[in-house]
Amino acid sequence: MNTALVQVLQALEGYTPETATGYFGNGTRAKLQAKGAITKNNAASNQDWVWLGSTALLCNGQNISPSKAWDENLTNIIITFQMQSAISQSGELDYTTWMSLLTSCGDPNRPCVACDTRFEITDEFAEYLKADGYKIVGRYLSEPDQENLSEKDYFKALRTGELARIVSHGLKYFPIFQEYSTKLAHFTAATGADHAQKAQAAAQRLGVPATVIYFAVDYDATDAEIASNILPYFQAVSENLSDGYRVGVYGTRNVCTRAYEAGYAVASFVSDMSSGYSGNLGFPLPTKWAFDQFAEMNATTGKYHGQWDLDRVAYSGRVVAVDTVKEEGVPLQSAYPYEAPGEPTTNSLSSLTKITDVLPLIQQLEVAYGEWRRSYMNHAPIEYKPLSIEEGIINYLSKYYTKNDTPSYSNSSGYLRHAMFSLAVASYDAYFGQYFEQNYEDIATNLDPFIGDGHEEVRDSIGGKNDLPHMTYTLYAYAYGSTSPRHWTGWGGDLASGMDDMHNIMNNHPQLDSHRVADLIIGADTSNIAAYLTDNDVSSDKVFSLHCNYTDLCDDADAIALSRRLTASTEGGIHALSSAMLSYYDSVTEQIRYTAYADDGLDFTNYDTLYETVWNKMDGTWERLRAIGLLAQFAGTSTNEERSLCCSAFAHYLLNMSK
Incomplete structure (x- = not known):
């Protein structure tokens, strides 16, 4: 190809x-x-x-x-x-x-934040990396016959204290295991079991906390070889790696994809700079890639600062790089492991209409608005000016929140009904609404179950859900501006409301673990409430609610992603919105959906940076304003600790869902 x-x-x-x-x-x-x-x-x-x-x-x-x-x-x-x-x-x-x-390697001169090297990261090396914009470095856990070598004679293995030095310079790292990995005979189930044990022992000796370890396939394995040897090798690795370590694969696009699809690896470190390898030719970039090695600096191409071999590596943000080092001999366990909330059940999803089945109605709505723009002077006062077609369509789809005569707070995104949000975006276009519902009655009737009072949610092809009025209202703010900070109408408003939910739960059930409560309500789906909450009768409380739920966070992500597509496009046209939606929902993956939050200033580098950027956006000067700030309006009387735990749960949720 x-x-x-x-x-x-x-x-x-x-x-x-x-x-x-x-x-x-x-x-x-x-x-x-x-x-x-x-x-x-x-x-x-x-x-x-x-x-x-x-x-x-x-x-x-x-x-x-x-x-x-x-x-x-x-x-x-x-x-x-x-x-x-x-x-x-x-x-x-x-x-x-x-x-x-x-080409698999792409533009070798494009910017990147990651790299890997066989050389020890000295203080001098670390400072060069940091000054040149690198944030993450890949290093080798071990090398063959290491036990017979002194550290000064290592070819590529990590030295004692090196990881602590890397972290002390503000860098992060990811571990690579590569011993005897350059030909078919090196890959058997027995070798895989042995390599898993060696990698784990080396990681624990060096103080590497639970993370993904990338096991290397450093040659151009064919399809037949992958089936006969590589997959049995990775199956054995996955069966023998424990203590929280997870299996990653380093290799060609084909090797990485096959190992992931077989269920033996959770992430890929792609050897894309080997652009002539058959395993890279004609194969797309693996869906779950974490690192992508695309250019080499060595004696032939020019050493990094004239001293070191260095591979330049792209970073997707899907797997968090490591920024800590455990004390030698300390058991690798988390004092507080994240507990993901329940996602929608199969039955709850199957009862919903596909969003792609609603798109033809939106396309007909677009045609109607185009006709409205040509004839509005016959139906509206002289001072009236219509919106652009895509803006007018979004305005109508979000009418549940912008019309003054719709029911008050009655659903999972009721904060949008508050007075401050009714002014955040353009108010409901009543002239078009009346025209549309009188002249296109059948279309309006068919569309109403998805945008009117008591509207139902819709689903996509990967198990996501949308509340169309909520999503389009948020899209309006991101695409066309808002009188309040944009995230207030999206995830910020949802998360603040979730803080109030948590406070109500803890008030009524003070014996519960507050960490678990935060984790189990932020992003939870109403069809699948965690047993910890139901067993403690939380879900039977009159005040129990989930205002930062699974659907809300799909809506907020999709609104950010769609706004990016609308504003980046120069085409416009009558079907701009429906075309953007069709393209997005045809290609959406969880990684695309949830990393869209990065476009709103959230840093997915690792948990710490993500939590920090979430907290800063939720705890800023404007958010804390008395009477009119986001927290004052919607977080209720929740405590700082409860708010922090909800921000932490939100950060964990985004990282977990974007893997």
């Missing part, structure tokens, strides 16, 4: 059939960079380039049909691919995006 696509690229660059070899060399790269980005604005004069881009997106696992025309769907899919690849989300076919589409 890659060779054929590169040959097409070379033909577009002006190479002859004889010289278009499919080799992605310096000349091909230079011409690609000189070409400049293919965008919505220049697509009409670059139709063959658009076709190549859409075909490459298809070959990289995106849900798209090759086309020479640039439409809104293409912009959204490019953004999705860029998000999945952890590159800049321009929505354009720029040089870095082309490189990621056509």
